[in-house]
Each structure stands twice: as C-alpha cells, then as structure tokens.
Amino acid sequence: MPVKTSQPLHFMTIREAASRIKKRDLSPVELTHAFLDRIAKVDKKTKSYVTLTADSALKEARAAEAEILKGKYRGPLHGIPLAHKDLYDTKGIRTTAQSKVHEHRVPDEDATVIARLKQAGSVMMGKLAMHEFASGGPPTDLFEQARNPWNTDYITSGSSSGSAAAVAAGLCMGSLGSDTGGSIRGPASFCGIVGLKPTYGRVSRYGVIPLSWSLDHVGPMTWTVEDTAYMLQAIAGHDPNDSTTSRAPVPDYSRSLKEDIKGLVVGIPSHYFFTSKNGADAETIAIVKKAVTQLEELGAKVQDVKIPSLEHVQIANTVILQTEAFTYHLPNLQSQPQNFGEYLLARLYLGGVFTAADFVQASRMRSRIKREFAEALRKVDVIVSPSMSGAPALYEGYDPVSVAITPSFTAPYNQTGMPAISIPCGFNKKKMPIGLQIAGKPFDEPTVLRVAYTYQQAAELYKKRPPI
C-alpha cells in the first residue's frame, strides 16, 4: 500500500488513520512500524509499556492489510494499533495486574473485550503499566510506574496510568482502561486525553482481573471523543460470560455525535464539585467554569442542582470497594502477603477491618445517592464538574494515602453506575492538563458523547500534543 506521511503517523487519530486505511492510502504495517519506532524513542521516558508485543503486532498488521486489500474491511478499528492496561487477560501474553502475585501469569483465553477488539481487526501493541491490582499507587516493585508525557516529573494519576501516558504520547491510538473509583477518568484528566467510564453493565468485565465487583467498569481511553465512540461501539453489549452485562440494545455511538447541544440542560452540583471545602483548587475551578461558559455559548442551558448525599460518597465508595477487594484478595493475603506492595496491602487490610454493618450502611447510602442523582436527572440532561479536584502532582514525594482520603470527584459515578467521561478543558499555570467530567443517565452514552464531542470540537485542545 502507498504511504503518505504529511503528519506524524503516531499523532493521527483513529478516525484519520481509519479513513486512510479504508481508502488503501495507509498501510496498517507502516502504521504499526511508526508506533514501534515512536515507542523505542520515547517510552524510556514515559515508561508506559510493560510488555511490548512487536512481533505479533506486525503479524496482525500484515493480516489486516491482506484482508483490506481483498476488500474485507471490518470497520474503523481495522488495522489500528491499540494497547491495553495489564489487567485484561490476553491469550498467551503475560497479564500481571502489575503485581508480583501474577508475575508469571499467562492467560489461556482473551478477555471478552480483547476478543471483540480483535474481531474488529485492531492490532495489539502490548500491555500497559498500571497501579498494582488497579488500586495500589506508585512506587510498585514489579515494573516502573508510567510518567506524565506533558512533564515526566508529574504523576499520571491511576490506576490506568500507562494507558493515559501511551495515548497522550502517541505510543498507541487507543487503550482499554478500567475504572472503579476514577481510574480511567483521573489519568485521562491528568494526561489530557479522553477517558470514558460507560454505564455499569454496558461493557463486559469477563477476563478482567477484579478489584471491586460492584464498582468495576471497563472503558476506552483515546485522544478524541470520536475515537472513544469507535472503541465503545466495538466492545459494548451483552456477554453471556458476564451476568452483570445488560441486554439493552447498543446504539450507533457515532451517529448522534455531531448533533448540536442547543437546549440541552447541564446540571452543576456546585455545592460539592466547585468548593475548596472538598479540595477543589481555585485554578481548576476557574478553568472548568470557563468550559461550562463555553457549553452555554454552544447552546446549552446551565442550572445548579443539589445532590445532598454526595458528602458521603467517598466513605461509601471506600467501604464497598475495600471490602469487596479484601474478599477477592483474601486467599493471597493469607498465603503470600510478601508479594503485595505496602500501600496496596494497607488499603486491602482496611477492607478486613470494616464491619458488615459498615458495608450494609454504605450500600444503603449508595441507594440514596442513586436516588438523588435520578431526581436531578429528571430536570437536567447531563451533570458537569471538574474530573479531579486539582492538577497533577509531582511524582517525587507523592503521597497516595492523602489522595485516598480526599473527596473524590469521580467515585459518585462508580456508585451510581452512570456513564461519565473526562475530556481536556485547559491547562494550569504549570502547563499541566485539567479535565472536564460529563456524566449522564444510565445507558445514555450518546448524549454524554455528544456534549463531549461538541465541546472538544469548539475548544480545539486536541490540536495540542505533549512536547515529548
């Protein structure tokens, strides 16, 4: 296939690359080589890959090229290089959850979502760094931690740290992350990319190592909202292997993206998300408020909403998450505690100290929070806030414990199962990204994506890539 290289291939979006691949103007093999070259040059600084599958990626790229040349084009992900959080089972390829417990673990079956992306014709570049078992924080012993491509002195947030770093730095075109309290949206916010936590039950978690069964979500991380829609299209839908997946029909996520947002009502729970009482820093609030003003200029109406029980969301999420995680890890905590990192161990043990009454009360509070959001969503179409209370912190001296006990801006949507996306909305004075979070009604990813797409096209922040 002939190749035109008018822009760096590694900075193309999935949409741009797909358009050229479909027209046979770009070879998946050339594209994969471009990413492999980029990884060789840059990833020693970003440390995002823990397992690079170069040979199999090139094999998959050649197979994709052969199919496309025969006229068998599978869709926008055909021939597109992706890489995934090392939490997803990949057949024959080491899957560690960044833990010594699974240092040599090689699954014999793909996770459902990995199989679906293969079916869509994507090329898998490798497995990406993360926080230990999707819950630990830096540092961890098994692999190095990913660094923020905007400035490698800063953290990426987690736990989908490598996914965010790799997408931002042009080391893959998209990635699957996971989100139990914000682990897609936090890194997306800190690395200036798009990260979607879909509705609970929208995407299968079969073959994804659990952290907390009732809070875990699987979702895409990409450079643009349109690319996220493509990935969601490929992975969404009922899975007989995952009894929590919904049979709700999967809509065409790209179809309504480009409709305008005139008359759409945006709810702002300012009492929780826009106050320094909950740790939101003034600069982040100002940047996100500008984004909200831009939504109004694009035709949306904005109104304040109250979710009174949000003040309890952090403790409810902590109790539910840590008790479920403790239960999952208990056999290994008993038999091989030495193979867990210190920070993760402390959090898991916490789950063993919370009582049954704590768990039940947290679960009942969860019902209350869901009810209050449902009432608010009768009056508004989406709810908007900062994704994180502040900007990325320095890696040196980072204290994951202090982060764990500050109010979470992302956990409410794990509690409720509502879809929520983080998209870039600006940079702070230190030139680090700030994220805007948009959440919607269950299974209303189309509206969430439409608002995110409309804002992203107007703000044009996708035109700026990290200087790495």
Place this chain on the structure above:
Amino acid sequence: MPKLTAAQVEQALAHNGIKISDAKIKKLTALYNQYSPKLDALHDQDLENEEVAGVFSPAWDADEEA
C-alpha cells in the same frame, strides 16, 4: 462509634486468618481512624427505607431467555 485500638484491628484481621506485624497494625489503626469520623457520619444518617444497593437480579437465565 469510638475509634479502634490496635488490639481491635489485630483481632479483626485475625478473624480473617491474617496476622501482621505490630508496626503494620499501628499504621493500619491510624489509617482506619482517619476514616472514623466519616464512618460515624455515615452511620448517623437516617436512610429510612433505602434498600441495600447491588447488582443482584432475581431473574433466572430461563426467564431472560423466554
């Protein structure tokens, strides 16, 4: 609810078949007690008739397939 003592934390873990060092018990107790005020506030809430939230569905596979 009163804050937990190190002995109580140790007992809670032992109940789950876990034994850790005194130094770790001390750190864990301090960590737990940081959450204590929020746990108290959680338990103070009158949640009236709120049910336990969860993902359990009483539908059986046969019902879903019908």
